[in-house]
Amino acid sequence: xxxxxxxxxxxxxxxxxxxxxxxxxxxxxxxxxxxxxxxxxxxxxxxxxxxxxxxxxxxxxxxxxxxxxxxxxxxxxxxxxxxxxxxxxxxxxxxxxxxxxxxxxxxxxxxxxxxxxxxxxxxxxxxxxxxxxxxxxxxxxxxxxxxxxxxxxxxxxxxxxxxxxxxxxxxxxxxxxxxxxxxxxxxxxxxxxxxxxxxxxxxxxxxxxxxxxxxxxxxxxxxxxxxxxxxxxxxxxxxxxxxxxxxxxxxxxxxxxxxxxxxxxxxxxxxxxxxxxxxxxxxxxxxxxxxxxxxxxxxxxxxxxxxxxxxxxxxxxxxxxxxxxxxxxxxxxxxxxxxxxxxxxxxxxxxxxxxxxxx
Ligand code: SF4
Numbered sequence: 278x279x280x281x282x283x284x285x286x287x288x289x290x291x292x293x294x295x296x297x298x299x300x301x302x303x304x305x306x307x308x309x310x311x312x313x314x315x316x317x318x319x320x321x322x323x324x325x326x327x328x329x330x331x332x333x334x335x336x337x338x339x340x341x342x343x344x345x346x347x348x349x350x351x352x353x354x355x356x357x358x359x360x361x362x363x364x365x366x367x368x369x370x371x372x373x374x375x376x377x378x379x380x381x382x383x384x385x386x387x388x389x390x391x392x393x394x395x396x397x398x399x400x401x402x403x404x405x406x407x408x409x410x411x412x413x414x415x416x417x418x419x420x421x422x423x424x425x426x427x428x429x430x431x432x433x434x435x436x437x438x439x440x441x442x443x444x445x446x447x448x449x450x451x452x453x454x455x456x457x458x459x460x461x462x463x464x465x466x467x468x469x470x471x472x473x474x475x476x477x478x479x480x481x482x483x484x485x486x487x488x489x490x491x492x493x494x495x496x497x498x499x500x501x502x503x504x505x506x507x508x509x510x511x512x513x514x515x516x517x518x519x520x521x522x523x524x525x526x527x528x529x530x531x532x533x534x535x536x537x538x539x540x541x542x543x544x545x546x547x548x549x550x551x552x553x554x555x556x557x558x559x560x561x562x563x564x565x566x567x568x569x570x571x572x573x574x575x576x577x578x579x580x581x582x583x584x585x586x587x588x589x590x591x592x593x594x595x596x597x598x599x600x601x602x603x604x605x606x607x608x609x610x611x612x613x614x615x616x617x618x619x620x621x622x623x624x625x626x627x628x629x630x631x632x633x634x635x636x
Contacts, residue, residue: 283537285519286333286358288317289530290340291548294372297406298473299466303532303546304341311548314350319555320529321357329527334363335516344373352385364388364515366429372409374417379424389427389514391460392417396447401437404474418454427512429458434490435483436464437476444486448493457512461490462505484626491622504583504625521580531561539568579632587612587619601634 292307293300324330336358338351344367355365366389369377379390396402397411421428430451434444451459463483466474478486491501499507503521506514520526520536528534532546545551545563554561568576574596581588590597590613602618605611610624610631624631 282332283329283525283527284332284334285516285524285526286330286336287516287526287528287533288336288338288354289528289533289544290338290343290346291531291546292345293340293342294345294370295406295408299405299464299470301467302341305548307342307345312552314346314353316552316555317354317530318357319558320561321354323555323558323560324527324529325358330358333358333527335519336362336365337514337516338365338367340368342370342373343367344369344377347376348378348381348385351382351387355386360386362386362388366391366514366516368393369417369421370409371414371417372407374413374420377420379420383424387425389429390421390425391429391431391458391514392421393431394451395431395433396436396443397450398436398438398443398447401439401443404437404476405433422454426457428454428456429460429514430454430456431460431462432490433464434461434486435477437474439478439482439486441486441489444489445493448490452497457509458514459494459499459507460505461487461507463487487626488622491625500585501622501625502585504620504628518584521584522586523577523580536568539573541566541568575636578636582618582620582628582632585619587617589616590618591616596636598635605631605635 289303290313291304292313293304294307296304296306321330336355351367355362365387367382367387368391370393394414395405395407397414399411402409432444432447432451464474464477494507495501499509500511501507502513503517506517516526523536525537526535527537528542528544531544531548531551533544535542542565543563544561545554550563551561574593577593578588602611602613605624606613609621610627612619612621620628620631
């Protein structure tokens with residue numbers, strides 16, 4: 278029974294106050310008049326009627342910028358899905374911190390906050406198009422801290438003016454506020470974005486920064502459990518862990534993506550079409566594709582090698598390039614214990630190359 282196996286729900290909030298010039302996520306300018314809450318509640322009703330939401334354990338509100346909406350919005354959405362969850366995460370932009378009632382968010386059922394800091398360096402924030410100051414970040418962190426234990430901070434690597442010193446300063450300040458989780462993403466840009474985001478370090482420096490962060494955080498007892506993610510005391514992002522493990526998830530909201538067994542379902546990214554379909558009592562689906570065995574194998578390897586748990590080679594041994602694996606093992610990029618194959622910290626730096634080379 279498919280619907281017995283869906284434990285994860287992603288809700289895409291497709292709005293931002295302004296557009297950051299390095300961003301590839303789907304979002305449009307926030308429009309208070311768009312009836313998003315009404316439409317999302319309708320989407321939830323339609324999935325509920327199919328019985329798909331009765332075993333949801335983890336919810337992730339991502340974006341876009343979920344914090345454009347008030348805490349009441351989330352109280353209504355969460356209670357329409359259920360009343361007992363393992364983890365409910367929300368992404369918060371420091372710019373919105375002063376307007377958020379974190380106590381109300383907590384009583385609405387949110388259990389985990391992910392704060393998109395990126396850096397405390399205000400010159401870098403300006404070039405990145407992030408509209409907040411260091412003081413605003415600290416104020417938001419303090420307001421979150423008085424209500425939540427389970428907190429994640431984001432830091433982009435390879436931002437303007439990035440250096441070991443700047444990264445060190447940021448990490449020390451991050452650690453001062455005792456997050457349970459950190460996400461460090463390497464900034465990747467297309468040629469147009471490259472022209473807008475100036476004063477960036479070169480690729481060699483970016484690799485040095487990533488290595489420095491890995492070492493620094495592991496010394497502070499953060500477990501490097503995924504290529505870009507570090508957790509203390511097993512406080513992983515459960516929603517993400519389930520997605521990397523290829524468990525089923527539903528994606529709601531414009532542009533939301535679901536994977537249910539071998540089906541990949543994509544919602545329309547057009548706000549107009551999203552509205553029209555739901556007003557017509559139809560799920561706002563743009564496409565539904567079957568993943569063939571080759572797609573499934575590639576995704577299994579691609580997602581599994583992102584994590585410290587790696588992949589199980591037993592069932593897929595005939596599909597792997599064992600000469601390449603031996604070479605990577607020799608170079609200290611890969612480990613293969615019993616039937617588990619995973620990347621080392623050094624291997625994470627060559628992730629893209631390794632994934633395509635071993636198939
Ligand atoms: S706030 Fe986040 S989602 Fe919105 S444009 Fe900036 S990086 Fe993209």
